[in-house]
């Protein structure tokens with residue numbers, strides 16, 4: 455994803471962070487923004503060679519936070535599945551956005567995260583529900599987008615429906631049913647949404663070509679049609695962002 459589209463994506467998601475943090479009555483956390491005992495995101499600061507070019511790297515994020523005065527932040531490099539108990543206190547808030555859909559074993563990932571929550575603390579998880587992607591008026595190119603994007607996820611053994619599964623995954627992981635959920639979506643004018651979709655499409659295209667899910671020709675014609683749709687009076691429904699959260703009981707030392 456290029457700079458502009460990444461920023462647009464980030465701006466959209468940030469509004470949902472704030473809404474969810476307010477919904478879980480974590481106002482104090484919001485006011486302090488990043489507290490010394492907050493382990494902010496298992497995902498954003500962690501390295502994955504798979505999609506490093508797609509995102510701001512963890513080290514960049516850390517240096518931005520430090521330059522903004524959050525000296526207490528640190529970055530632990532590793533995979534969630536093999537994470538050991540972090541030294542010192544457990545955390546008031548363990549938060550992960552768009553992480554579970556990348557894991558081989560999301561249940562294990564959730565267990566690992568929940569293990570880092572202090573008694574009385576909270577786990578908050580956000581993930582996409584991709585099947586919602588749509589447009590009106592219909593854009594023919596959407597069929598190509600869905601074929602390629604869903605096909606690549608399928609080939610990689612990843613789930614495009616992780617968002618809708620969050621409550622079930624919480625239960626299966628032994629966390630229990632969420633205290634609350636939030637579902638949000640955006641209808642983006644195609645001048646913004648088409649560019650973002652094109653960026654997502656390009657990021658999975660090499661894998662799609664490798665698996666014969668599309669051809670160079672089809673992809674060029676898709677990108678051209680999407681480019682044309684930017685001037686059309688069309689709105690794109692972005693994947694739904696689902697959030698789920700739960701507070702750990704004060705007596706729960708698990």
Ligand SMILES: C[S@@+](CC[C@H](N)C(=O)[O-])C[C@H]1O[C@@H](n2cnc3c(N)ncnc32)[C@H](O)[C@@H]1O
Pocket residue numbers: 495496497498499500501502505509532533534535550551552553556557
């Ligand atoms: C779509 S990005 C989301 C990044 C960030 N949380 C956000 O919302 O912008 C997926 C993230 O999952 C991380 N990730 C993928 N597999 C992981 C694993 N096994 N353990 C820890 N992080 C992982 C990647 O490093 C990447 O940062």
